[in-house]
Amino acid sequence: MLMVFMSQPDFACNCHALWKYVKQHTDFETAWIIKKPAYYEILKERGIRCAVYDTVEANKIIEKANVLIANSYTFLNINKREDQLLVNVWHGSGVKAHDYYDHNLNPRHLIKLKNYFGKVDLMCVHSLDDRFKLAAMLNFDLRKIYVTGQPRLDCVKKSDGKGILKKVLGEKISRYEHLIFFAPSYRSNMSCHAGKIFSDNIFRLDDFDNQALDEFLTRNHAALVYKLHPIEQTAFLGRSFEMSEHCYELTDEMLFKKDVRYDEILNSFDVMVSDYSSIVYDYLLLNRPVVYLLPDFEEYKNAKGFVFHNISLYMPGEKVYDFKNLLSALDEAFVNPDKYIDLRNNVLLNRFDYTDDGSAERCFQQIMNFKKLNDEYIPYQSDAKTVPPTVAEQIAKYVDSSKYYLIDSRKKYDDKEKLLDEINSAEKVYYITSEIPPEFRSVSAKNSYRIVDIELFEEMKNNPKVNIAHIMGGVDYEKFCVESTTAENKKKRIGFAGTIDNRIYFSMVQCICEEFSDCEVVFAGTIIGDYPAWLGGFDNLTYIEAEYDKLPEIISSFDVTILPIFGGHKKTVPIELYQYLACGKNVVASEIENLPECEAVFTGKSTSEVIDNIRLILSGDLQEKNVEAARTVALEYDWKKVAKDMTEDKYNYSFTK
Numbered sequence: 001m002l003m004v005f006m007s008q009p010d011f012a013c014n015c016h017a018l019w020k021y022v023k024q025h026t027d028f029e030t031a032w033i034i035k036k037p038a039y040y041e042i043l044k045e046r047g048i049r050c051a052v053y054d055t056v057e058a059n060k061i062i063e064k065a066n067v068l069i070a071n072s073y074t075f076l077n078i079n080k081r082e083d084q085l086l087v088n089v090w091h092g093s094g095v096k097a098h099d100y101y102d103h104n105l106n107p108r109h110l111i112k113l114k115n116y117f118g119k120v121d122l123m124c125v126h127s128l129d130d131r132f133k134l135a136a137m138l139n140f141d142l143r144k145i146y147v148t149g150q151p152r153l154d155c156v157k158k159s160d161g162k163g164i165l166k167k168v169l170g171e172k173i174s175r176y177e178h179l180i181f182f183a184p185s186y187r188s189n190m191s192c193h194a195g196k197i198f199s200d201n202i203f204r205l206d207d208f209d210n211q212a213l214d215e216f217l218t219r220n221h222a223a224l225v226y227k228l229h230p231i232e233q234t235a236f237l238g239r240s241f242e243m244s245e246h247c248y249e250l251t252d253e254m255l256f257k258k259d260v261r262y263d264e265i266l267n268s269f270d271v272m273v274s275d276y277s278s279i280v281y282d283y284l285l286l287n288r289p290v291v292y293l294l295p296d297f298e299e300y301k302n303a304k305g306f307v308f309h310n311i312s313l314y315m316p317g318e319k320v321y322d323f324k325n326l327l328s329a330l331d332e333a334f335v336n337p338d339k340y341i342d343l344r345n346n347v348l349l350n351r352f353d354y355t356d357d358g359s360a361e362r363c364f365q366q367i368m369n370f371k372k373l374n375d376e377y378i379p380y381q382s383d384a385k386t387v388p389p390t391v392a393e394q395i396a397k398y399v400d401s402s403k404y405y406l407i408d409s410r411k412k413y414d415d416k417e418k419l420l421d422e423i424n425s426a427e428k429v430y431y432i433t434s435e436i437p438p439e440f441r442s443v444s445a446k447n448s449y450r451i452v453d454i455e456l457f458e459e460m461k462n463n464p465k466v467n468i469a470h471i472m473g474g475v476d477y478e479k480f481c482v483e484s485t486t487a488e489n490k491k492k493r494i495g496f497a498g499t500i501d502n503r504i505y506f507s508m509v510q511c512i513c514e515e516f517s518d519c520e521v522v523f524a525g526t527i528i529g530d531y532p533a534w535l536g537g538f539d540n541l542t543y544i545e546a547e548y549d550k551l552p553e554i555i556s557s558f559d560v561t562i563l564p565i566f567g568g569h570k571k572t573v574p575i576e577l578y579q580y581l582a583c584g585k586n587v588v589a590s591e592i593e594n595l596p597e598c599e600a601v602f603t604g605k606s607t608s609e610v611i612d613n614i615r616l617i618l619s620g621d622l623q624e625k626n627v628e629a630a631r632t633v634a635l636e637y638d639w640k641k642v643a644k645d646m647t648e649d650k651y652n653y654s655f656t657k
Contacts, residue, residue, distance in 0.1 A: 001026075004065040006033040006053065007091075008072045009252040011043065012261050014089040014124075014363075015071045017151035021360035031061050033075065039256060046259070053077075067367060073116040073138075080119045087367055088117075089151065090134065093126035093351065094278030095314055096185065097305035099137045113138060122370050124148040124363045126281075127353040133307050143373055146366045149352075149359030152263045156285045158357060161268030168258045168265070169225070169248050176246070177221035178334060181269040183262075184293070185277035186229035200241045202226055204295055205323045214244035216327050220334060225250055225269070227262060229277070271333040273326070276300065280315075281351055287344050289333035290317035293326055314351070316343035379530065386526035388499065388548040391471045391575075392432035398643035407460060409433035409451045416456075423465055430469045430646065431460045434572070469646060472594065473573045477638035480552045480582035481631060492519040492618055495558035497551045498576035500535075500543075501528040505590055508564040511607050513538040516614065524554045555583045560617045563589035564610070577601070581634035584627035588613045596637075600630035 003022055007015035011032060022028055032043060032050040043050045051058035054077050062068065068084060071091040080086050099105065099113060117138055123145040125131050135142040166173055173179070182202070201208040217224060227250040255262060263282055271289045274280045280290055292315050294300075301311075308314050317340050318329035332339065348355065354362070392408035399406065405426035410433075413419045423429050435451045451457050460466045494516060496504075500523055513521050517540055524544040535543045546554055555561065561580040565572075570592045577595070580587045586600045588610055595601055602617070604610035616622070635641075645651035 001028040001067070002031065002061075002065045003028055003067045003069060004031045004033060004061055006068070006070045006075045008035070008074045009256070010034040010036055010039050011256060012252070013071045013091050014151045015069055016261055017154060017263075017360050018069060018089060018363055021151065021364055025361075025364075031065070033058050033061065035074075042257070069367075073113065076112060076116055078119065085122065085367065085370060086120050088120050088123045089363060090123060090125055090130075092278030093130050093150065093281050094185075094276065095306045095308060095311055096276050096278075097137065097307050100139045101137050101305060101307075120144070121372060122146065122367065124366055126150050127351060129351060137307075141373075147353050148362035148366050149354035149356075150282075151360035151363050152261065153282055153285060154357040154360050155261075155264050156266050156282060159264045159267060161265045164260055165225075165265045165268045168250065168254055168260055173223060173225075173248065176223040178223075178271075179269045180222055180224045180271050180273060180330065181266070181283075182224055182226040182273040183277055183279045184229065184275050202228065202241075202243075203293065203323065203326070205293075205326075206295075207323045209323060210242040210244060212323070212327065214246065216330070217244055217246035220331075222246065222330075222334075223248060227251070270337070271330060273330070276306070281347075284316075284344055284348050285352075285355060287341065287348070289337050289340065290315075290344075291326065291329040291333060292317055292319045293321075294319055295321050297321070314347055316340045316347045380527060382526040382528075383545060383547070385547040386545055388526065388551075388575075390432075391434050391474065394474060394476065394639040395432060395471070395643045395646065398640045399647055403427040404647060405429045407431040407456075407466070409435060409453075409457065412452050413456060423463065426465075428647070429463075429466045431457070431466050432469050432471055433457070434471055434473070434575070469651075471642060471646075471651075473575050473578050474637045474639045474642045475575070475578035475582045475634055477582050477635055477640075479549075480555070480579050480634070482552045482556045482583060484584065485553070485556045492516075492559045493522055493557055494519050494560050494562060494614060494618075495522040495524065495555065496562050496564070496576070497522075497524040497546070497555045497558075498574070498579065499526055499528060500532065503565050503569045503572075503574070504532070505564040505566045506532065506534040508590060508607050508610060509534060509541070510537070511611060512562070512564070512614065513541050515611050516540075516618075519559075519618075522554070522558070525551060551579065552583060555580060555585060558583075558585060560614055561585045561587050562610075562614070563587060563592065565590050565592055567591065578634050578637045581630040584630050586617045586622055586626055586630070588617065596633050598629055598633045600626035600633075 005015045005019045007013045011034065019030055022030055030049065032048060033053050034040065034043065034050055035053050037052050040050060040052055051061050053075060059079070062078060063081070065084060067087060068078065068080065069087045069089060071089050078086070099109070117140050120140065121144065123134065123140065125134055125145055125147055126149060128147050131142065131145045131147055134140065135145055162174070184202070224244070224247045226247065250262070262279075266283055267286055269288070271291065272280065272283045273291045273293055275293055283290060312319070318332065320326045320329050390408050390410040392406045392410070396406055403426070405422050405428075407413070407419070407429065409431065433451055461468055494512060509521070519540065521538070521541045522544060523535060523541070524546045526545070535541065544554060563574050563577060565574060567590075570590070571594065573592065573594050577587060577589070581598065581600060586602065588602045588604065589595065590610060591603060591605045595603065602613040604613050642651060
């Protein structure tokens with residue numbers, strides 16, 4: 001296993017923390033791709049395999065890698081193999097809006113984002129909050145983003161910050177009683193501009209007074225360590241401006257040469273001064289004072305924006321806009337460090353999913369357990385033999401085809417001219433449907449009664465030769481009139497047999513499964529649409545993909561039959577009802593209108609009533625008592641009788657309820 005890391009800045013951030021974990025806990029091979037050629041030899045001397053980005057050597061390493069890990073989208077020229085895993089561990093958790101947040105996003109930048117994130121398989125982020133926000137701002141698939149925490153924060157509380165800082169800045173930093181860390185966000189880059197960059201001071205303050213700063217630091221035995229954002233370190237390069245002798249600059253290069261990351265030194269500071277930078281939230285893990293220096297707040301908000309509407313709620317500290325108040329706020333932070341402790345705790349609670357030191361481990365485990373998404377949609381297909389005959393097909397067995405022509409609402413008629421010829425030549429024409437007319441429907445969705453061609457239906461309604469026959473149920477009585485049997489496992493059986501579609505009230509099924517855990521709940525027949533997830537959700541729930549001809553045998557094994565139908569379909573009488581009754585079974589139904597009067601049919605207006613009815617049937621002698629009543633009603637709905645009544649105009653096939 002070869003894991004290749006690349007970060008901005010080089011050899012730092014979440015990538016470095018994860019690399020360190022991999023080195024300590026696995027025997028995987030690792031390598032680094034870096035952007036600064038000057039760092040190449042230094043890393044080599046440390047015994048670290050590396051190569052400079054976008055070189056032949058780097059491309060060879062990338063080609064051999066199993067996993068590529070980056071923390072930004074600056075490494076664009078990566079020829080990723082199909083079997084490689086590209087992981088982005090990001091680089092912060094701030095409040096700044098970026099990328100797709102901008103209505104005027106540069107088209108060139110847009111292309112860059114699309115190209116890069118089209119290759120990314122997995123992102124590991126700071127929090128659930130970040131998961132949603134980064135998915136939106138990077139236009140990245142939310143399903144590929146996992147909350148692990150940031151590996152680089154594992155060290156914030158436990159590192160020897162002061163000792164490490166002394167390693168970078170020298171012994172002189174040890175003489176100070178207080179340490180202030182100033183770490184502002186960037187204002188300008190290639191794709192955006194927000195806020196001013198002053199040439200005479202790093203604070204961007206018109207009233208900056210270096211003498212006052214020096215006096216303040218001297219009086220408080222304090223030092224101010226400042227680290228500019230990597231993007232803007234070059235902005236002050238070569239500029240001459242006065243700074244107190246108690247001010248010390250940190251740069252990425254200084255940190256790199258001493259093999260230090262800034263998160264390793266955070267706990268050496270007593271107070272932080274920042275603005276919109278995500279480093280504030282790293283520092284909040286220590287629950288120490290933060291002073292927010294916001295001289296360009298309105299300009300920055302209008303130019304870049306924030307990911308929270310009321311951003312002040314996520315800035316738990318003194319907010320200042322000029323130099324005088326900055327010094328006052330620092331004084332207050334030294335004297336009363338707990339002033340904003342409750343607000344800090346609240347932000348910490350809302351912005352951190354993890355505050356421990358296990359983020360690197362979680363991130364590593366997520367990478368190891370990752371499975372690529374499978375977006376290929378393969379529709380569930382029931383065996384064609386399980387699909388029951390349509391109502392029109394059932395009736396067609398018993399009508400004279402030389403006289404009557406039946407149009408099946410469940411079929412598509414592509415040749416309309418041929419259809420019209422059939423209509424015109426027939427003695428009588430029936431358009432057969434079990435679907436409720438649109439004006440009477442409570443719900444519109446795909447189900448086993450759905451009219452396939454609604455335009456044809458409208459045409460047939462307006463054709464004087466065509467009779468619209470709403471056939472609300474029927475049964476092949478001879479097929480379904482069978483004797484009861486007992487299930488092989490001798491458990492009581494609660495069952496549904498027929499067409500499983502979106503009529504099924506699955507939450508009622510769940511309650512039945514839970515309430516009758518000692519019974520076997522069976523759903524048998526064919527499935528229309530996707531395979532329902534609830535069918536695999538209970539130990540005592542079984543699905544039997546059964547041919548239509550096998551349904552009578554299955555129903556005969558049920559101790560009680562059920563019709564758990566959604567309220568939106570309650571105007572439709574399920575065909576399954578008459579099949580149950582023909583088998584001589586008691587039926588427990590949810591609230592369904594237009595059910596025939598029958599002693600064997602028990603309707604419940606609520607789930608609790610349905611459960612009570614099931615319990616009543618299972619515990620009594622109603623099974624044998626109601627057989628005759630059930631079959632008497634079923635016989636009235638035999639397809640043979642329905643067909644005869646229809647052709648003799650005795651069947652009330654208009655829908656008026």
